[in-house]
Amino acid sequence: MKIAFHGAAQTVTGSKHLITLKNGKKLLLDCGMYQGLGDQTDRLNRDFGFISSEVDVMILSHAHIDHSGLIPKLVNEGFRGKIFCSPATKDLTNILLMDSAEIQESDMRFLEKKRQGASSELQRPLYTIEDAKLAMTLFETREYGEWFDVIEGVQASFTDAGHIIGSQCVHLRIREDGKETHITFSGDLGRYRDVILRSPEVFPQADYIIMESTYGNSLHEDVRDTPEVLLEWINKVCVERKGKLIFPAFSVGRTQEILYALNQLEAQRVLPKIPFYVDSPLSIEATDVVKRFPQYFNRQIQHVLKNDDDPFSFPGLTYIKSVDESKALNFKNGPMVIISASGMADAGRVKHHISNNIENSRNAIVMTGYCEPHSLGGRLLAGAREVGIFGIDHQVNAEIGQVRSMSAHGDYEDMSQWLACQDPQQVKQLFLVHGEPEVQLDFKQRLIKKGFRDVLIPERHFEIGLT
Numbered sequence: 385m386k387i388a389f390h391g392a393a394q395t396v397t398g399s400k401h402l403i404t405l406k407n408g409k410k411l412l413l414d415c416g417m418y419q420g421l422g423d424q425t426d427r428l429n430r431d432f433g434f435i436s437s438e439v440d441v442m443i444l445s446h447a448h449i450d451h452s453g454l455i456p457k458l459v460n461e462g463f464r465g466k467i468f469c470s471p472a473t474k475d476l477t478n479i480l481l482m483d484s485a486e487i488q489e490s491d492m493r494f495l496e497k498k499r500q501g502a503s504s505e506l507q508r509p510l511y512t513i514e515d516a517k518l519a520m521t522l523f524e525t526r527e528y529g530e531w532f533d534v535i536e537g538v539q540a541s542f543t544d545a546g547h548i549i550g551s552q553c554v555h556l557r558i559r560e561d562g563k564e565t566h567i568t569f570s571g572d573l574g575r576y577r578d579v580i581l582r583s584p585e586v587f588p589q590a591d592y593i594i595m596e597s598t599y600g601n602s603l604h605e606d607v608r609d610t611p612e613v614l615l616e617w618i619n620k621v622c623v624e625r626k627g628k629l630i631f632p633a634f635s636v637g638r639t640q641e642i643l644y645a646l647n648q649l650e651a652q653r654v655l656p657k658i659p660f661y662v663d664s665p666l667s668i669e670a671t672d673v674v675k676r677f678p679q680y681f682n683r684q685i686q687h688v689l690k691n692d693d694d695p696f697s698f699p700g701l702t703y704i705k706s707v708d709e710s711k712a713l714n715f716k717n718g719p720m721v722i723i724s725a726s727g728m729a730d731a732g733r734v735k736h737h738i739s740n741n742i743e744n745s746r747n748a749i750v751m752t753g754y755c756e757p758h759s760l761g762g763r764l765l766a767g768a769r770e771v772g773i774f775g776i777d778h779q780v781n782a783e784i785g786q787v788r789s790m791s792a793h794g795d796y797e798d799m800s801q802w803l804a805c806q807d808p809q810q811v812k813q814l815f816l817v818h819g820e821p822e823v824q825l826d827f828k829q830r831l832i833k834k835g836f837r838d839v840l841i842p843e844r845h846f847e848i849g850l851t
Contacts, residue, residue, distance in 0.1 A: 385560060387567075387594075388847035390433040391416055392818040395844075396598055396756065397450035399818060401569065402434055406560050409535050410434075412442040413554060413569050413594070417453025417484070417510075420728045420756030429454060429510055433845045437462030441535050444469040445571025446551035447476035447636060453484055456511035459519040468534065470542060471525040472550025472677045476636055479669045481516040487731070489513060528552065528585075543585040546574030547792050548637040549674050555587055565850065569594040572818065573794040573802055579610065580644055582682045584794070586805040591812050592850055593803075597819030598754060598793040600827025605789035611645040613787050615654060617750055621783070622658050622719035627746030629720070632734045632761055634727035635667040637792045638752050640674050642723055643696040644685070650698035661713060663704040663724040663733050671696055714740045727752065728759035735760065739773040741782060748783040752790045796827060800834065808835030812851070816841050 385405050391398030391414075399416035418428040436458045444467055445451055455467065455477075469477070488509035526532050531541045537559045542552035554569040568590040576583045605613075621629040633639045639662065649655040662668065675696070678689060688695050704710050710733050713722060724734035729751070738760070741747045755761035763771055764784045770777055794802065814836050816824045821841065828839045842848070 385558065385565070386847055386849050387592075387815075388434070388845065389815070389817060389842040390845055391418070392450070392596075393842050393844040393846065394819075394821045394824065395421070396754065396818055396820060397421070398428060399445070399451045400432070400454075401594055401817070402439070403556075403558075403567070405537065405558065407537070409538075410439045411534065411538060411556075412439045412458075414445055414451045414571070415442060415453075415455045415458050416451040417449050419450055420730050420759035420762065422758040429457075432458070432461075439463050439465060441465040442467045443534070443540060443554050444473060444477065445554055445569065446545065446548055447473050447480055448548065448572070448634070449480055449484060451571070452477045452480060454510065456481055456485060456515035456519045459522065460511050460515045465522065466524050467519075467522045468524055468526055468532070468540065470528065470550040470552050472673065472680065473552070474520075474523045474525050474550075475673045475676070476548070476550060476670060477523070478520050479666060479673065480636065481519065482513065483666045485509070485511055485513040485516040531557070543587050544582055544680070545571050546576075546578055546581050546584040547572040548574075549581070549677050549680050553584070553587060555590070565592070566590045567592045567594070567850075570596050570802070572596050572598070572792070573799055574792055575604065575794045575798050576801055578682065580641060580681060580685050582680060584798075584802050589806060589810055591810070593806070593811055593814045595799070595803075595814060595816055596793070597799070597816040597824045597827045599791065599795045600799065600816070600819055600823045600830070602795050602823075603797060604791055604795045610641070610787065610789045611648050613789060614642070614645050615649055617748065617785065617787075618656055618658070618721060621746070621748040622721060623656050625746045626719050627744065627748065628722065628741050630734065630737050630741060630747070630749045631721065631723045631752055632727050632729040632738075632749070633667070633723050633725060633752050635664055635725045636670045638727055638790060639664070639667040639723055639725070640671055640696055641790060641792075642752065643671070643701070646701075647692070647695050647698045650700075651692070655698070655700075657700060659720045660698075660701045661704050661720060661722050662701065663710050663713065663722055663737070665705050667723070667725055668703050668705065710736070713737070727761070728755045729761035729764070730759040735773060739776070739778065742771070742773075742778050743781045745781045745783070748785060750785040750787060752787050754791065754793065796830060799827070800830070803831075803834070808837070811836055813838045813840060
């Protein structure tokens, strides 16, 4: 058999890994969208590097768009196989793909209107709402811990990855020529001692491991410090300076973590009495999905649920749904906290809020997760003093910050702990994906010291035979 790495290869987004069996059958692990790569992004998203109609089956590790976002394009180009994932992943993917398709169609209508009859050819959307709807009919769900048939000669099972609700590591048993090969795909790994989710689970011995490496050379701050750090920002910006505090936050995972931390502060009666807004219809839908799967919560939040039936809400919190309500926030004076997507600040309503507030020194924009270097969030974190937003240059006078304890990705200690259940001598090859090259090189050296003999960092479209 062979495996080819068509995305998240020496970059953090666009996860796609294609396994081709000796009988010609093809199994795709993830079908993610590239994000935050500037002018390259659209071009990368239009070139899979393989023929969609030749893929027989797909397994999705979790719902984030950089892992699921091109599934409708895959379907539009002829894929009609089953897509396996967990029940929560299916529900979250549904709302994320519909939102992505709506944004693309809306952007196209805007560009067509702006063109007003000009002859230049428009780039079509990657896919439509109808493509997304058709894609969702192909999903089949499986629970953690059960082995199931994928295609002839291939079985799979899931273990909890602890990254977001419903995220899973994928384990494959592939039988060819009377021999069984075990392949594990980490998806995205969460953190041990997460404030909401269970820790990543142990998994069977693998012959080959495909592993994410986003924070392969970093140690996170303690997740238990998050409420305290948020409170410091709120007091400094909103209480002392009477400014607006903007948190760009991913709709799935990060927004719920912020809300839970603020709920804790409210329970301790230390949260200032100022307005808090979640300005993202997608975040509202995602929070509703998260609430439907409390069985994935850890023991701590299970205990909280005994006394608080909604740990993601508190007095003073308002959910903003309509565009008009969102625009109205720009005309409200006085201190407030705005939590809005996207997490890299490269799209969505948060980009408008940043545009309207970045030149006021009373305000602050605080990132809550990973930002691609080319994204708006990445440029702000790098210290840019001027940024272009919607074609207008803005002076960066607002304070820029980051909450480092809020990553949903494990650091190198978390990832090492996930691997601790494996005998390194039995792992023939370990492939590092979903990371920046310099980070992967550091993590590779760490893994070699732990006894993993053959650690590869594949480039995009790199293909290798597995023995």
